[in-house]
Amino acid sequence: MSGIIAGNSRSEQQLFELLKTIPDENILCFLSTESGDETLSGLPVLPYEEGILLYRSGKVDHFYITPGEKLKADATAYTFLRLGVAESDIWYVSQDYDITPFFERRELSYLEYQVADNCNMNCSSCSHYSNLIKGNVLSDYESTRNGFLKLKKYVDNICLIRVLGGEPLLNPDLDKYIAMNREIFPYSRIEIVTNGILVRSMPDHLIRSIKDNGIVMNISFYPAMKEKMAEVTAHLDSLNIPYFVSPMINEFCKVTDPSGSQNSADSFKKCTWRYCTMLRDDRLGLCAFSFLTKYFNEYYKEFHLPESGSFSLNDPDLTSEKIMRRLNTPIEFCSYCKQPGDPCEWKHGPAGSGIPRDIIIDQP
Template sequence: MNVAVISWGREGKAVYDLLSRNKQYKVVCVVEENSEKWNDEECAPWIVSSGRAVCMFEEGKIEYFIVPSMAEAQNYRVIKMLEVYHINIDNLLYASAESLWNTTLSDEERISMINSYKLCNELDAMEIHVAEHCNLNCKNCSMFCGLVKKEAYPDYNEFEKGIILLKKYFQHVKIFRIIGGEPLLNKDLDKYIYKIRDIYPYTDIRLISNGILVKQMSDKLIKAVKECHVTFIVTQYAALKGSIDEIKMFLVEKGITNIVTEVVTEFQKIYNASGNSNIDENFYRCHWKGSCATMYGTQIATCFVPFVIHYLSDQFNLGILETGKIDLEENGLTTQEIRRRMHTPFDLCRYCAPKGDWVTWERIKNKKEMALVDWSI
């Protein structure tokens, strides 16, 4: 069977190496749009553009395209590219993360996992909030952390139950983000990290923090972050101006893989509290859906809004109803049904403003003087 492998990155190379040891598939080319990789001496077959690969497909030289399990943005671009060229989804195969990285299996077992793209049961991204409140309290925070009136943490047992259920529907999550509020406020954070790594051995775990408590991290948390290969991401705010270098050095000295973002200078107001936005229009132009899929206990949603909007509603007596949640314990639920719902507009979209106003970042100075305009356009 003549196939083209999509991408000459780490995942594409893993697919090629696997198939080169088996006669079932013949890799006739690698499709790679980044021309800088075309000089890679490790690439035994041709590296061609997507346009050339499509011509080869039309000439009958390629029967299938194999899409490896890649990061969310890469995977999205690949599928959109093939759609532009009118490649039927029946001509797409998917190499799962398990087939790429589970070296305890034989080549034959791993190759047998390469299946129709339509049967893909991997999820691009998932987020969990391990704390609702925050020690920074930014005005216009999309999670409404400044409106949380007391310490609020998820129930670990419910989280454990939820992630086990999630595995039932999605065998792999490409990126798993641990966020908040401020996640370092949760004294049991190490338990969440170990459980995510146990359930999803190949996921890219990212811990997103404002950095204030980094140097107070416990030894058990540092151990969990390192053992589970977590990438620690510090979102740099102006409030860290006198300590960001020390924070960075602390992470480096502890051997923690880390990224420090550029300084956050603006926040975007993404809400329209009047609720008169066009639901369909908002949903289809929203760049958070899917990439910000969120899990609370045994429920998930295509974004975080269904789980946090009540803070805004309660603070300003808006009476907003929470919609858009999917209960993983629902009878008869399937992977395909979850995907369908996560790609379907829901009522809460009327309260969003994806093209909302940009405002200068600042902290809440006085919680008693907060106004709806601080969160809504």
């Protein structure tokens, strides 16, 4: 048996050391999308295209996919399937090195959920439509906890959990949410994605929970925070809270097409958010649009976007495999989503306001 390991990060190197101990398993190479080392652990590092050619020639039987440092397992598998690799020849290796057929795995690479739908930045082209919301719209803790417990029946681990908004620091119970995440999924990396405005005013109980539960602050750097970001990071340094700051976000992308004229399969293939799985109460969705289009519909009465795209974790026929397949299938909204989107300059405004040309494609 001859295999290829997709990726060339540290986790793939560790996988290679494990596979060397399996009789009759012969690993030919690693695959990489980036130029760099030509060899790794004594094996060649090849472009993905060459790996596919080896498979088509019969020199390779199967591929191994790990979550990897960039959490691209789903995207990699989708690419392999699209290029003709048989589903039975794609194997997933979890963070604890459990090897299973890709769609039978019990590990999600990524999950996000919102604890506040509204925001205090109100970016004019917000892809979550947070700028269209007036007032506080906060999640319900017990409903969210119940959703995570139900998900745990089908998923043993989530590599990365991101707590989002809107602005998550607007939720006064955020400390309870992150403690709950750590309790139910103890091995996940957990990040709070924030614009940084409220970081310096975080209450003591939230700071304790962040530190006790090993949370990382993921700061989206918008131009409005240019003069204040140094103070934000200095405050986190003083608290010994780990964080990272994105590059300055000067540009957004508009994707919303109320006409529904986009090719759904093509949009799904090109989408940068197609594996941004979202949990909301006891429902799971392919992305945020599975849940948040209602805010667009409430604000723009003359347009209507589908409010479908999620499925219930209460379905008695649900299995781990069905979840993985649903999350690799386009939803109705894909026909209303232009990918790649139209770039537009970042700006922000008052809460509960939106100009069509800032959110909808092809608007004058």
